[in-house]
Amino acid sequence: MEIAQVALFAVAFIASFAYAGYAVMKYWRYAHLGQAQEIKSTLGQKIKNIVINVLLQKKLMKKPVRGIFHIFIFYGFLVYGGHTTSQLIGGFFGPFQMPLVGTTGYEFSIPDLMGKVIPHFAFVYDYALDVFSLLVLAGLAFFALRRWVYRAYELDRPSGQSMIVIGMISTLMISTLVAEGAHGILQGHSHGLPIRESVGALLASWGVTSANAGYWYIGGWWTHIMTVFAFMAFVPNSKHAHLIWAPVNFWFEKETPKGQLAFLDTENAKVWGAANVQDFTWKDHMNGLSCIECGRCTIECPANRTGKQLNPKSIMGDLKHALMEQMHKVDAAKKAGKTDEEISAMTELRVIDNYTSQESLWACTTCYACVEACPVGNNQVDAIIGMRRALVLSEGALPGELQTALTNMENQSNPWGVGSHKREEWAEGLNIKTMAKWNEEGQKPDVLFWVGCAGAFDDRNKKIAQSIASLMNKADVKFGILGTEENCTGDSARRAGNEYLFQTLAGMNIQTMNNYGVQKIVTGCPHCFNTLKNEYPQMGGNYEVEHHTTYLDKLLKENKIQVDPSKAKELGLVTYHDSCYLGRYNDVYSAPxxxxxxxxxxxxxxxxxxxxxxxxxxxxxAQMWKEEEHARDEAALKAEGITYERVNIKRTKQLVATEAKTVASACPFCITMVADGVKSMEKEESVKTLDVAEILAQTAK
Incomplete structure (x- = not known):
């Protein structure tokens, strides 16, 4: 009997481990059939990522209630590690005869061995095991209720995979509690552990005695271990493979700035962007494999929240399913000796259109909210930009009005298409020197004020540029502007997928600034700030870059600018709108x-x-230069309780709801969008929209 049970255990053990190992290695290899990507990060950063995001579950705690219940399950798995490992070892070496014939099941126990070194370790461990068994069950119940009773919008239903996993984990917890409760009856003495004693009492009330408890004990043991084997075989091919891939994803998380997109070598790259499954980088595929499809990204996405087709969860899910369903064809084609061109011509490998719609891709505002929310370290924005690059650079497929803006940037160095010779007109009468003028005088200013296209060409935003300049003059800052030598930084071009145009504009700007020996830059726009600070270094443009809010805040703290209290009273209540490129991308929250x-x-x-x-x-x-996408299915929107509207309208409603008299921002795009929102709500008379610099300029002495 014992030999048969050991043989059964060994077969199940080897089969489950072999199958799970094969599946993991298969997907690891498939992911690396994608494009190469160098991950620059130190060992210390890798360890930090694991500790903070895996062990401490930091990102999950952005939603504390859900985070806590997930922590119950996560730490339950860790606590169960010793117990399950004991069972795996005991399955080969422990006696298996039924307790009825003289034994009590497997004898090997890691906690018991530890107890010989650390007093009372086994008791404390067993107590923790019991407690976490109940906590895990509580966590499972919570997530089951969210999905199938409260029907949380971001979760898919019916989700058979989730049902299977919840059932498996519940079985692991219950089978352990039952087995240990029966074990106590067999021993005929108290464990001293209240939860096990309670389970034992419950079993006794059902008629379990020392005469038949052995069946319950060994049944619980086999139920637990066979569920472990089934779980191991099931997980690698399911969305719950995040248990495997999320730690790997965090280990290989790039250490580059959040606001920096990957550099595309337009002369030597094998592919321009990502249209087919093999065009994505191996790290993109690692993101897809890590996705648990929890939907935390979806509920934060401004496009999805206002009824557009874009669903960041689907971006990752589509990529994962494309890998699982199509990459074996790439593998087979390579082994058959097909060329890259022949493989690229295989239409079934295309992710764009086959899995992800073009309309979804163009609805993204690249606000980074999805990345910020993702608990497994995925970067949906990188995948979206990769697909946009393929559409624009390889296929010339992009919204018509966006094409107009890009053409304007190419011809006039600004998306408005205003003559580039007018770039200095905003500064007329302000006695502001250009860098060329400083150079003629044989001098060098301390700061280059990067005005940006909005500050130079948009009538509303010219006033903001003038306010920033007046404040720097008030503080006796020696600064200059590039004037007609300034081109668009290329932010919108790069986010629209036109990497070639971005690099062209950036190259000209870098050459100009390096010729003047520019070292420090202050910008009037978060998009310019992010591009100059985080992306120009990819092309040799290394400068100290500050956004005007952090720079003006320093001037205030140094008393180079002072506020007149009597003027401050006139503003009334103010609310501040965070620019995505200043806040989430660059963590500037306190200065404004x-x-x-x-x-x-x-x-x-x-x-x-x-x-x-x-x-x-x-x-x-690049949404500034195009119309928003259409609403997704109207019936679905109604069922989801979502109203189709422009993103700026939804945000403006939130800002106006504060009852503030002034909405402040620090971004020319935000000012334009919020001002349009206020106008659409017919609130222009009661709500002002001002840049932080304008407010400071109004109240400064």
């Missing part, structure tokens, strides 16, 4: 608020969705 606190005497109120969870204005990712 610090300025407003001083400028208003502390009359600042936060809107719904602020700071790292701030809702996008709707203009980022």
């Amino acid at each position: 608020r610090s300025i407003l606190e001083k400028a208003t005497g502390g009359k600042v109120v936060e809107a719904v969705d602020s700071k790292s969870r701030g809702l996008c204005c709707g203009a980022g990712g």
